[in-house]
Amino acid sequence: MSASDSAEAALARGLPGGIAVSRLRVYDWPAADGRRGGSPHLHTASTEGYVVLGGDGELESLSSRGFETTPLFPGAVVWFTPGTVHRLVNGSGDLDILTLMSNAGLPEAGDAVLTFPREILNDTERYAQAAALPASDDQGELAGAARARRDLALEGWAELRATAEADLGAALDGLYTAAARIVSPRAERWRQIWQSGPAAQSEATGRALLALAAAQTDSLYASGVGALAPGPERWGMCGRLTAWPL
Numbered sequence: 001m002s003a004s005d006s007a008e009a010a011l012a013r014g015l016p017g018g019i020a021v022s023r024l025r026v027y028d029w030p031a032a033d034g035r036r037g038g039s040p041h042l043h044t045a046s047t048e049g050y051v052v053l054g055g056d057g058e059l060e061s062l063s064s065r066g067f068e069t070t071p072l073f074p075g076a077v078v079w080f081t082p083g084t085v086h087r088l089v090n091g092s093g094d095l096d097i098l099t100l101m102s103n104a105g106l107p108e109a110g111d112a113v114l115t116f117p118r119e120i121l122n123d124t125e126r127y128a129q130a131a132a133l134p135a136s137d138d139q140g141e142l143a144g145a146a147r148a149r150r151d152l153a154l155e156g157w158a159e160l161r162a163t164a165e166a167d168l169g170a171a172l173d174g175l176y177t178a179a180a181r182i183v184s185p186r187a188e189r190w191r192q193i194w195q196s197g198p199a200a201q202s203e204a205t206g207r208a209l210l211a212l213a214a215a216q217t218d219s220l221y222a223s224g225v226g227a228l229a230p231g232p233e234r235w236g237m238c239g240r241l242t243a244w245p246l
Helices: 003-011 124-131 139-166 168-196 198-213 218-222
Strands: 020-026 041-043 048-054 057-063 066-072 077-080 085-089 096-101 112-114 239-243
Touching (some): 003 218, 112 124, 112 168, 198 218
Antiparallel strands (some): 041 112
C-alpha cells in the first residue's frame, strides 16, 4: 500500500477514538409533568457524552445506580454508559449540547431504544411503527410526529420509574430484555461497522506502538487531514439534531 493509500485508509476510519459528533438543540416542548425536553431512551452498545455549549437544564437518568439527576450548565461535561436510560430536561429553554458518541455508525444504525410503554416495547412491530417518523418534507408534520413520539416515550418513562421505585432490578430486567429483542437483528451489521471503524483504529494504534518501540516510522506515513461539513438539521429524539456524516 502506498503512503497516500495508507493515509486515505486511516482517515476513512473516522474521527479520533471512533466517535461520532453532533449538535443538539434540545426541544423546549413542555410535557405532561410541566418539564420541557426530549424523549427518554437508552443506548444498547454505545457510551454517550455531552459538552454543554449553552443554556442549562438537567439529565434525568435511570441505571443500575437507580434514579439520578445531573445538572447541565455551560461547560459541563457529562457521560453515561450503555443501558443508562436518560431524559434531557431543557430548563432555560435554550439548552444547546455538543454530543459525543462512541462506536460511530452504531447510533445511526439504530443503537437507541425509546422507553415506550411496556406493551409497545414487547411488540417489535408496534415499536418500529411508534419509533419511526413519517417520510415527509412537511416540517410541521414532522414536528408533530416527533413530539407525539416524545410524549409516548414519556408515558413509558413514568411507568418505568414507578416500577423502579418498587423494584429496580425488575424494571431494568424488563426494559433490557425488550431492548435486546428489538436490536438483536441489527447486531451483526453493527459488528461490521465497529470492526471497520473504532476497532480498526484501536488495532492500528497497537501496531503503531509496536513499530515505534522498534524505532520504525511506517505508521507515520498514514498522515493526512480530514474535514467534514455538517449535515442538515433534523428532528431527533431529544431535539433538533445536526450531525457530521462519518
